[in-house]
Amino acid sequence: MKNYLDLNDFKEIIVLINSIIDENKEYLSQLDSVIGDGDHGITISSGFKDTIEKMKEKQFESISELLIFVGNNFMATVGGTTGPIFGYLFLEMGRTQESNKEKINLNDLFIMFSQSLNKIMKIGGAKPGEKTMVDTLNSAVNSLNDSVKNNDNLEIALKKMNEAAKKGLESTKNMVATKGRARYLGERSIGYQDAGATSTYFILSAFSKILEKN
């Protein structure tokens, strides 16, 4: 069982994220149109598509360099709320010391995702429980933290993270939106799953799928 992720794995993860998001772009837009403005799927898929195309033309020396490129390019192409929020998801991972290692272990990955979560909460002003992508990411980070304490194998830890992310995502259904455009609906936002939380789940699911594939 492989217990780390290397540069090649991260490249494959980004490519896989692009295809999962692309397959689900209509679904994401549909979720967004109920409580947002209906463009999330198109916006996020175009950002990853552009990033993948440019990524293929470039050489990367380290995981850090790759993730910083992905974050910056995504932010520059996408704009909107999605640009900075999802751009920082990758950018902050790439700004950690850990991302300069050749092999990323479970503890490194936990630190990388934690840094992203903290930055996103800071710039977006959202906390867990406010029906945003933070709910998915926070559940995932908590699960990684538990796995670090349990000494889980990376593959097991990512499987658990995937399940936790899904739970976090599903929890947004019963929340009242207080951030973003959905907040104008107030209580009427209950019953609908947040689109950003859904794409965050898709992004995180690519991490566990890569190890399954290997």
Next chain:
Amino acid sequence: MVQKLINNPNDLVNELIEGYILFNSNKVKRLDNLNVILRADLPIKDKVGIIIGGGSGHEPLFLEYVGKNLADAAVHGQIFAAPSPDLTYAAIKAVDCGRGVILLYNNYAGDVLNFNIAQEMARDEGINVQTVLVNDEISSAPKERMEDRRGTTADPILFKIAGAASEAGLDIDSLVKLLNKAVYNSRSLGVSLSACSLPQTGMATFSLEEGKMEFGMGLHGEAGVKKVDLMSADDTARTILDYIIDDLPFKEGDEVIVVVNGYGSTTRMEMFIITRKIYSYLNEKGINIYSAEVGEFCTSQEMAGISITLMKLDEELKKYYYK
């Protein structure tokens, strides 16, 4: 599905800007190949730069407000999406002549995020960048939380005042103060009669049943505050004005600029019928109309409906508002 005369949906914003610039090449130019529109006569010496911007799809916002006595640059995002930080940063660099730059834009989460990142980038290089947020839409948050309100159709008046006052040579701190006052004195509310679509997909962003109208619906289909049966033009104008007058509040003897804005598919006929009632109703209330602007200033694709804006004037604001 809404029918549109477009080409590749991915090229909407680029082609919109290209067309506008070809049509106005004496007045505006494009910054590299970016979605940034600049005054053709840049750089302008000894003037605080004014940058406006936001998502596309609301034309004539923002690009048609670039020019002399208007903004120095407009930064466009994709349809209904905030422009990314690198665009605004490039615009700041192009506009700054040493007296600083003001970012004047509508208060939406995405815009604030992206403009703030650009502001940080430029400040790191020692450029004095200040922000003025527009939050005139009264139904998007109660008065106690004015800082959460959205920016809408006060834009055309604010852009004019910002342009004229910066041209007159005001320094950045005085300009920020003046503009914040103008924003505070502006209150808007609209009513929607039908949905708008996303041009990339042709699909409506929300649905409104036949025979209904919704007050406070946002420019991107954000849910409104009150859905009612379709009302007459007179009742609609009175209802909106009552909310607006009460919010500031506007008082007898106040002097105001009125904006009557069509959202996209509302006819000028309807706008003038609404305007007629605004004049008589404000007259009844003893509120004096200094100037009125009637037309499309901030649209939302083919959304039907109108919004009304009142801005209370004082001598200083009057000085920088050219009729």
